[in-house]
Amino acid sequence: MKKALSLAAMTVVMASTALTTGAIAADKTLTISVYSFAQDAYKKALYDPFEEICGCDLVIETGNSVERMAKIEANAAKPVIDMAVISSHDALALAQKGLLAKLDTSKLSSFDKLYDAAKDPVGDNMAVGYTFYASSIVYRKDLISIDSWGDLLTNEKLANNVALPNITGTQGPLTLMMLNKANGQNGxxxxxxxxxxxxxxxxxxxxxxxxxxxQLMNQEEVIAAPVGRFAWSRFKSSPLDFAWANPKEGQAGGMNVMVMTKGNGNEELAYQFMDYWLSTDVQTRVAEAMIDSPANKDVxxxxxxxxxxxxxADLINSLNIMPPADIIAQREAWVEQWNTEVIK
Known part of the structure; x- marks a missing residue:
């Protein structure tokens, strides 16, 4: 009798263990690293619908480029980030350090719908573009006029009223490129x-x-600054009279890309999310919410x-875009000089 009870108890334990194991196997979580802006809008347009479709949980980590890249590098041996969206030059920097997985683009059903520039923006299929962005100068048109990128440094009305991006941020190299162009410098x-x-x-x-x-511009501490188009809604919705400049040198441009960390063990779910984000329906929804500009040309x-x-295509092709390799090759020298001459 005791033996029979023991066998019955063992059967219950084994069944319970099997159920628990099955629950763990079904518990799918994807950890993504993203820019901090527009997260409420992304949740509605992208994250929540994907979680409903995949029956999974998204863990969203935000921060600036330097912080997020440092976390990926610090956890290279055992990745804690499965997928990230970053600038194309930051993606190249991570790829050169062997931190990214080469993408199998056959798993991205909308790959052929992307603009050609977005298909392999850093080389060797280490990234895929999901949005383009123009960068120009946002300014208070009731207080100042902007004709050139050079106005940021030379217009006396902007003294103590202008902000520039840090050289280590996404907008830093783009602003440097356009100021350089305004100065007539080449290279x-x-x-x-x-x-x-x-x-x-x-x-x-x-x-x-x-x-x-x-925040600084809405508090009227700054009246002009370079900014990416993806952030324009913050200014357009303001009661202050902000405008988007069309300087004579043109607009800068860049691309944000999707990457997958090497050896994260969650590749299939990452591909599923990438594929969903690049689809015409989702890229249209994100565009109509004015969160990001589409890389899918069918939108x-x-x-x-x-x-x-x-x-x-007309606007994208008109942008002044610095090749990611050029940024990577010169960034260390830029930062060194910046720290010496700018951050005093």
Missing amino acids: DYAKTISDIGAAADKIVTFYSRSSELA KVSDEVAENLTYG
């Missing part, structure tokens, strides 16, 4: 960094996050929505 950025250093006392701050800049939006985005 040598040292003089432009020195010019920024000479004007540093008249610059309110060197910002790291677009949310930080929006169609109204003229009113398009005005708030970096949208369409």
Whole structure:
């Protein structure tokens, strides 16, 4: 009798263990590292619908580029981030350190719908573009006019009223490129960094996050600053009279990309999320919410929505885009000079 009871008890334990193991196996979690802006909008347009479809949980980690890249590098042996969205040059830097997995683009059903520039933006299929963005100068048109990128450093009305991005942020290299162009410099950025250093006392701050800049501008501490188009909604919705500049040198441009960390063990779910994000339906929904501009060329939006985005082949092809490899090759020298001459 005791033996029979023991066998019965063992059967219950084994059944319970099997159920527990099955529950663990069904518990799918994808950890993604993203920019901190527009997270409420992303939740509604992207995260919540995907979780419902996949029956999984998304763990969202945010931060600036430096913080997020450092976390990926610090956990290279045992990744805690499965997938990240970052700038194309930051993706190249991670790829060069062997931290990224090569993407199997056959698992991305919308891959052929992407603009050609988004298909392999850093080489060797280490990343795929999901959004383009223009960068220009947001300014108070009731207080100032902007004709050139050079106005940021030379217009006396902007003294103690202008902000620039930190060189280590996404907007830093783009702003440096356009100031360099306004200075008539070709390829040598040292003089432009020195010019920024000479004007540093008249610059309110060197910002790291677009949310930080929006706060300063809405508090009327800053009246002009370079910013990415993806953050334009923060300013357009303000009661203050902000405008988007069209400088004579043109607009800068960049691309944010999706990457997958090497050896994360969660590749299939990461591919599922990437594929979902790049689909025409989702890219359209994200565009119509004016969160991000589409890299999927099949996306169609109204003229009113398009005005708030970096949208369409004509605009994308007109942007001044610095190759990621050029940024990586020079960034260390830029940062060293920046720390010496600008951050005093």
